[in-house]
Amino acid sequence: MSEQNYEDFISTVSHELRTPLTSIRGFSQTMLSSWDKLDDTSKKKFIKIIEEQSNRLISLVENMLSVTKLQSDKDTYIYKETDAPSIINTVISLVKSQYPDKTFETEFAQNAPTILVDRDKFQQVMMNLIENAAKYSCGNDSIKISAGFCDECDFLSVKVSNVGIKIEKEDFEKIFTKFSRIDNPLTRKVQGSGLGLYITKSIVDKMSGKISVSSEDCGNNRANTVFEVRFPVSNVETQAREKCKQ
Numbered sequence: 039m040s041e042q043n044y045e046d047f048i049s050t051v052s053h054e055l056r057t058p059l060t061s062i063r064g065f066s067q068t069m070l071s072s073w074d075k076l077d078d079t080s081k082k083k084f085i086k087i088i089e090e091q092s093n094r095l096i097s098l099v100e101n102m103l104s105v106t107k108l109q110s111d112k113d114t115y116i117y118k119e120t121d122a123p124s125i126i127n128t129v130i131s132l133v134k135s136q137y138p139d140k141t142f143e144t145e146f147a148q149n150a151p152t153i154l155v156d157r158d159k160f161q162q163v164m165m166n167l168i169e170n171a172a173k174y175s176c177g178n179d180s181i182k183i184s185a186g187f188c189d190e191c192d193f194l195s196v197k198v199s200n201v202g203i204k205i206e207k208e209d210f211e212k213i214f215t216k217f218s219r220i221d222n223p224l225t226r227k228v229q230g231s232g233l234g235l236y237i238t239k240s241i242v243d244k245m246s247g248k249i250s251v252s253s254e255d256c257g258n259n260r261a262n263t264v265f266e267v268r269f270p271v272s273n274v275e276t277q278a279r280e281k282c283k284q
Contacts, residue, residue, distance in 0.1 A: 055095070058098075065087050068084065108241075120152060122269075129164045150186055151187055153270060159244075168198055174263075181200045199264040201256060204254075
């Protein structure tokens with residue numbers, strides 16, 4: 039990282055940290071100075087805000103650590119044959135606890151092959167994509183996750199789709215860059231650091247995978263947005279398929 043990029047990184051991170059810290063300090067001071075004057079509803083509201091901002095800080099710090107590792111090339115990857123659906127189901131359970139009002143649908147091919155990835159990193163990728171789908175979806179439409187074999191190449195394809203505000207084609211590459219956030223009415227309401235998709239793409243690239251996005255209008259000023267990641271099938275799976283072709 040160049041000196042200028044490093045300074046830009048520190049400046050942006052400092053700004054991102056300042057907002058939740060200011061909220062936590064402000065509401066804490068209000069509660070300490072006016073505890074006897076506040077009713078129970080106000081106290082619960084303020085404590086909830088403090089909790090939310092604390093979680094935002096934790097998420098930001100974790101993303102910062104991930105970015106630092108990615109840029110230092112000190113992040114180690116341990117590759118193992120991995121069953122994608124089982125990890126995806128675990129991630130859905132975790133995201134569902136954060137977004138209990140959201141519904142999730144899964145479609146896993148019966149012959150979905152195992153993939154050769156770092157399991158923790160693969161789970162991080164799935165967490166970022168599925169959590170984003172829940173965070174930026176609107177209405178009662180389900181968040182859909184599918185996994186199956188990609189016929190044109192020896193890759194497993196995982197798709198995460200949700201209905202929300204459209205991502206324009208000119209922004210497809212931009213959303214995977216550091217600190218990038220699309221400016222629309224929904225993203226203005228949802229807090230984020232703009233690091234999640236940058237980290238996701240970096241991890242996918244390091245594991246010889248591919249990531250892409252599409253966003254198509256589906257009426258009522260909404261769009262169906264699909265993030266697709268593809269990961270190489272394990273050698274065992276590849277050899278098995280070759281034998282079946284013979």
